[in-house]
Amino acid sequence: MSSLIHIDNAAPKAKSGRKLKTMLLFPPEWVPTAPYLALPSLTAVLRDNGHEVVQRDINIEMYELFFSDMFLIWVNARMIQQLKALEAKGAGLSDKEIDQKACLEEALAFDVMELAANAEEAKRINRSDDFYEADKLEWALNVFRDVMRYISAAYFPASLVYYPMESNLGYRPGVSKEVLECLDDEQVNVYRDVCRQLVLSSVAKERPDVVGVSIGTKMQMIAGFTFCKMIKEAFPDIHVTVGGNVITRLQEDLAKQEPFFSSVFDSAIMYEGEHALLWLLEALVGDRTWQSLPNLMYREHGHVRINSEIYTEKTTALPLPDFQGLPLDSYFVPTRILPYLATRGCYWGRCTFCDHGQGYFDQYRGKPAQDVVREVKALKDIYQADHFLFADESYPPALFKKVSQLLVEEQVGIKWTTLIRFEETLQDPETWRLAAESGCKTLYYGMESANERVLELMDKHARKSVIENNLREAAKAGIWNHVMAFYGFPGETREEAEETRQFLLDNSTDIHSVELFYFVAYR
Template sequence: MKTLLIFPAQWYPTQPYLSTPYLTSYLRAKGWEVDQRDFNIASYDHFLSAPLLKNAENLMAEKLKSLKSQGFLTIKEKSHLDVLSMGLKFSDRIITGVEEAKSVLRTPERFFDFPSYQQADMVIKSALKLVSDAHAPSVLSLSTFESGTRAEESTRKAHETTRDKETNPFIHLYKDILIPGENWQEYDVVGISIIGISQIIPGLTLARLLKEQFPHLHITLGGPIFSVNAEQLIGHPEFFDDFCHSIVTFEGEEPLHRLLTALKAGDSLATVPNLIHLDGRQVVHNKERVELRFEEIPGPTFDGLPMKNYLSPYPIIPVLQSRGCYWGKCTFCTHSFVYGHRYGKQKTQGMVDELEALMKKYNTKYFTFSDEAVSPHSLNDVSELMIERGVEISSLALLKFEKVMDEKLFAKMKKAGFKFLMFGLESANDRVLALIDKGTTKEVEKDVLNKSHKAGIWNHSFLFFGFPT
């Protein structure tokens, strides 16, 4: 029983995501044979290449010719004609420069030369604009993929869009390039991790193609998208006809282990926790739910992922000091659908040991602490131990504003290698902060940002607008 875990497009192409590395590590520890692939960075690598950009250029030329042949154009069609004309005006220059642009983003000396970076960034974004214009109204960028028809919100539209070659660039990419690059007969189970809205159409397109072409495969989907929308799939057996045989909700480590065990033994899928599946023509969400303690889960492995292919000058390794959120009260937040409602964190020594091991294995000092929010206590202890042991990293982390964050903490974090902090500010209005149960105030936010800034750390704040009050 061999499994392939895939992280599909579209997600940020600067570093791997943690879902398949954790799942791979856990399943291997249970004795299963597992491989993992990052189809997200593979997708970017191919979209940002001369062959696929030439294909986009040809599609744009055909659409432009068709529009020009029409006797009457709507305002929308005239606008699209102008967009196509402008894109084709510069397409040759973009296509010629795209490999050079990727090289700049992957080479430290060139990445940190601002004129070189600026030019490369412009070429990369312009190249993705060509792909978007060729498949309008879909939009592909470094930060999103949108169908333009809200197909992400409807099983019926997803059925249509995953078959629409005109608007879905992933059909050609998967069918003609990425799928032929794997020996699918080698595998029994394929797991596809869909963690964000921008992955829905690309991920489901891949799932549909695999299900159609390789009927021996058991296709299972997972990720918070399905945890959030689990009940909406009840009564829709056609979704399973199209895309998969099962869906894992919430944390996937133990459910995937139990799924493989059931499949190998020929047992009913009703025995697998956290699972949605078909029983005849009825969609069933198994009642048993499993959440592991964080200390029961081995650290992630990035073996099998193309660490040198990400669009970054150095390998950047995501890590978790904790799983879940120590606050867990924000009224707008759906992140409990990722980890359930359990919070757990690594021991300080284990965290620093993991950082050291990853530094040596992947020859990098660059990390992202991808926790929902690293607690002040953990930041203090991890920073202290890294300084004591001489572990030199360069990292960013996500934080929640806390009154206890003082000058000593940020000075210690700066010395330990935390260069960039991302805060969930959300609002600077005390009334709104109380309504969203953020557990902080405007004055605390201001004070914390000032102290972090004075320590020499870069600050980034997440904001949102229009919270219903």
């Protein structure tokens, strides 16, 4: 049984005070439009405590590499080599090899230099004002897709895609023997080459004492674990640790997979990682006992040990995220966008289909609006950024109103977006006018369904009239409304699903974009 503890920064006292060098890695695949907040949040706490940190967003570095002539020529050579090997086999090819040969021949018919030139132009479009011209952006995204198809042929039968993040190496991401095999699979696992070309040389140069790999989603698992394993093999003295939302969610599976702790990484951090990582560094220099470390899984006497203590961060005591060292101008957007988090967990936390809360032990905590605005101003000044992505699970209505008001009063001058729930307390037109005036440009709403019975089943508790009101008032104020919904919630009838579809059509003047999904049970 886990217990929640609060450890004051002052106790227990560090003994040697020795400082370590940590390299933090953010692995692919993630949308390459802004840095992910995990690394800057961890970095801030470590640097505040005197540790040296190198933070690397390998996700954006990988796309930069993929869309370059250097990598595409290298891929071309890999394909020629594979084709020659297949041709040398003559008539004795298996069905799979026949398919691979056809795939390679089709890809090699492309002019690699033309593809590389287009990829450079596509990157330029994404990073310039041409991004806002729909035709140009569509052309650029299609080029990225062509390049990914080209690279996929060299890793047949892998399918690598550029947005949505759905690359498939033929192994189901998770914690299993199958995934362990994938980590060593030179044919399909493109991340082995990404690791050789981007990570290992950097580790050799920086010589960190610790490498931390932040794995937020399942789509990052294979890349993240591949990096860990290859680093551990090449640099056995480095302590390799993993953390992130998906590691927390998979803790029960991980506990049964001792080989991951002996051959892939040395430890895993669950839940929030800032102080858990700091204290892990202190344990590595002998200033804390391993058994006392909260949020930690590690291997002891041939078994996986899960420490029972859980530490939750005090949001008001955390330092400002530290983005120094990240390539802020490399993302595939024309302007700098910074993520910012005012809350941990979701203030609502009741939707029956939602597993976002599993990344946190203790539910919702938030910062006061004054702190939020003070920190946003500081980030704006330090990084010369005026676009912010408030990455909260769901922005609390009271904070939404207060932050909007303070951003206006203090003339902060930013543009921002966030995720929000439909709420009765947000029906006043003035709320939306103020939000728009404060720079709120787009809001993402998890509507899920327009049928009130289904919404009750989900414990979403939103009335249709409130949904209509919030959308109308936001649209009137000039905010772009992006609505997300899904069909197939258990118990939903065809007519109820149809009601959602009709609602979206009936309110199309106030709904500017839509994402529709199907309900999938993951567990």
